[in-house]
Amino acid sequence: MADYKAVVIGGGPAGLAAALAAADKGAGTLIIERENRLGGILKQCIHDGFGVIRFGEKLSGCEYAQRFIDKVKAHPGIEVRLLTFVIDIKKSDIFTITATSSRGIETITAENLIFANGCRERTARQVNIHGTRPAGVMTAGVAQNYVNLQGVLPGKRCVILGSGDIGLIMARRLTLEGARVLGVYEAKSTPSGLTRNIVQCLHDFDIPLHLSKTVKRVFGHGRLEAVEVCSVNDKMEYIDGTEEIIPCDTLIVSVGLIPENELAESLNIPLDPRTRGPFVDQNMMTLEDGVYSVGNCLHVHDLVDYVSETAETAGRAAAGSKAPRELLDIEQEGFLYLVPQKLDLDSLAPETVFYFRTAMPREAATLDVTVDGEVVFSKKYQNLKPPEMERVEVPLSPKKGQTVKFFLSGREVK
Amino acid sequence: MRLVCIVCPNSCLLEVEKTDAGVKVTGNKCKRGITFAIEEVTAPKRSLTTTVRTVFENFPVAPVRTNGEIPKEKIPAVMAYLKTVVADKRYKAGDVICGNVLDTGVDIIITIDMDQEG
Numbered sequence A: 001m002a003d004y005k006a007v008v009i010g011g012g013p014a015g016l017a018a019a020l021a022a023a024d025k026g027a028g029t030l031i032i033e034r035e036n037r038l039g040g041i042l043k044q045c046i047h048d049g050f051g052v053i054r055f056g057e058k059l060s061g062c063e064y065a066q067r068f069i070d071k072v073k074a075h076p077g078i079e080v081r082l083l084t085f086v087i088d089i090k091k092s093d094i095f096t097i098t099a100t101s102s103r104g105i106e107t108i109t110a111e112n113l114i115f116a117n118g119c120r121e122r123t124a125r126q127v128n129i130h131g132t133r134p135a136g137v138m139t140a141g142v143a144q145n146y147v148n149l150q151g152v153l154p155g156k157r158c159v160i161l162g163s164g165d166i167g168l169i170m171a172r173r174l175t176l177e178g179a180r181v182l183g184v185y186e187a188k189s190t191p192s193g194l195t196r197n198i199v200q201c202l203h204d205f206d207i208p209l210h211l212s213k214t215v216k217r218v219f220g221h222g223r224l225e226a227v228e229v230c231s232v233n234d235k236m237e238y239i240d241g242t243e244e245i246i247p248c249d250t251l252i253v254s255v256g257l258i259p260e261n262e263l264a265e266s267l268n269i270p271l272d273p274r275t276r277g278p279f280v281d282q283n284m285m286t287l288e289d290g291v292y293s294v295g296n297c298l299h300v301h302d303l304v305d306y307v308s309e310t311a312e313t314a315g316r317a318a319a320g321s322k323a324p325r326e327l328l329d330i331e332q333e334g335f336l337y338l339v340p341q342k343l344d345l346d347s348l349a350p351e352t353v354f355y356f357r358t359a360m361p362r363e364a365a366t367l368d369v370t371v372d373g374e375v376v377f378s379k380k381y382q383n384l385k386p387p388e389m390e391r392v393e394v395p396l397s398p399k400k401g402q403t404v405k406f407f408l409s410g411r412e413v414k
Numbered sequence B: 001m002r003l004v005c006i007v008c009p010n011s012c013l014l015e016v017e018k019t020d021a022g023v024k025v026t027g028n029k030c031k032r033g034i035t036f037a038i039e040e041v042t043a044p045k046r047s048l049t050t051t052v053r054t055v056f057e058n059f060p061v062a063p064v065r066t067n068g069e070i071p072k073e074k075i076p077a078v079m080a081y082l083k084t085v086v087a088d089k090r091y092k093a094g095d096v097i098c099g100n101v102l103d104t105g106v107d108i109i110i111t112i113d114m115d116q117e118g
Helices: A014-022 A040-044 A061-072 A140-148 A165-176 A197-204 A262-266 A304-319 B032-042 B073-080
Strands: A005-011 A029-032 A047-050 A078-081 A087-092 A095-101 A106-114 A119-120 A138-139 A158-162 A180-186 A208-212 A213-219 A226-231 A246-247 A250-253 A257-259 A292-293 A327-333 A335-339 A343-345 A351-357 A361-372 A374-384 A390-395 A403-413 B002-004 B013-019 B024-026 B049-053 B060-067 B096-098 B107-111
Touching: A005 A014, A005 A095, A005 A304, A014 A040, A014 A061, A014 A078, A014 A106, A029 A106, A040 A140, A061 A304, A078 B049, A087 A262, A087 B013, A106 A304, A119 A140, A119 A250, A138 A140, A140 A250, A140 B024, A158 A165, A158 A213, A165 A180, A165 A250, A197 B002, A213 A250, A226 B060, A250 A361, A292 A304, A304 A351, A327 A335, A335 A403, A351 A361, A351 A403, A374 A390, B002 B032, B013 B032, B013 B060, B013 B073, B024 B032, B049 B096
Parallel strands: A005 A029, A005 A106, A029 A078, A106 A292, A138 A250, A158 A180, A158 A250, A180 A208, A327 A403
Antiparallel strands: A087 A095, A095 A106, A119 A257, A180 A213, A213 A226, A226 A246, A327 A343, A335 A351, A351 A390, A361 A374, A361 A403, B002 B013, B013 B024, B049 B060, B060 B107, B096 B107
């Protein structure tokens, strides 16, 4: 007999929603969170725009998390251990988790595991920035933590590398707090963030956006003194003679997120190279029975509303009784990725929710789903862009041995 | 003139034309785009999210937001005013910390429960 029916690793939006769904179905549930408060990254997301789909209102990230935290705290079926870090998981007929905290080393057993431990930011060293190692070079999330949680301004003259939404939001935030943001540099020829964020975070504050330009080197001993920026061609190669030195004390890098799966890998759970998260079925169960993956460790989402939704799917499934699965692979073409990648034929609902990103920008696109070559579902899209994740409900009831294929077609946009 | 609608993530590209009859808007996928475009060319508004200082060592700043939109040109003044505001009690998410900030008719609300650990 395990200590808990479900142990959720991570107390961010995915973990909170998964725990609530599991406990609502009667599962004794534990959330293990390494930080001192629940909420995960939403604690520092003070900007608004969260919850439009789920709650029909524009909330700040903190408010979105608070709604789930209130329910978790009031739920008699959920226990929370804060400032507790999982260091090892062993599998037998149940899962044995070793965790460390101020109480010492603890062992906790679980019938089901739900990974909800999010993603990590790619760092400056992972994008080939050369030079010294001065203070003042940090990721956008670290800068956001300084400003929004600790109330500390990390620098006065900032350069931002990467035009993803977090970088744009930090450009505005630092400007509002009195720092000078000298410019946002993007190696690609198009911005990665939403156009509305280009407008409300950059244009509103006269912050220049430099496309096809990147940071090549940093200078400074002790503290950052300058960065060297340089134009790049469409193969991301530096163009000689375009180098420019920009004096600054802070470089903020916002160059992508990577799902964190060190614990999942320690259990030999196979990962999809496209998502960098585990392969899952429609219940978000990985290829290891009883282990689920939800939120940004499964794949990096753009909207927290969908994180909550998939986490609830996993939570409900983890509360149920274990049954053998009949897994069917889904074939795919034209996608950056498609989740889930497998179907458990023994637990299919009338409709299955899929999330996908197109491999390239497309206009007048069509999603076709076939079973043994016959189209069973079709949907048209005016525009599809890789940075925008789509959600679609597909009625699917294939039989064992049949071939299910998702096919995305449409005019490619250069 | 061309504007990008910032109401939702669709980021519609709006074509806005000022005529004698008023403002003509095209390119919007929903009616919120029309309201946005008219406001944007007459009196642009924005919501503001930031933090205020607190007296609590383990919770140095608390997140706040306007519970409506304020005129865009008032953002620097509201930011300067909020630098003088200190949260001296454990507010709950949704509590008003400054009513009718700088006579904008909009309140500043706390967006987190401050009674949590840490």
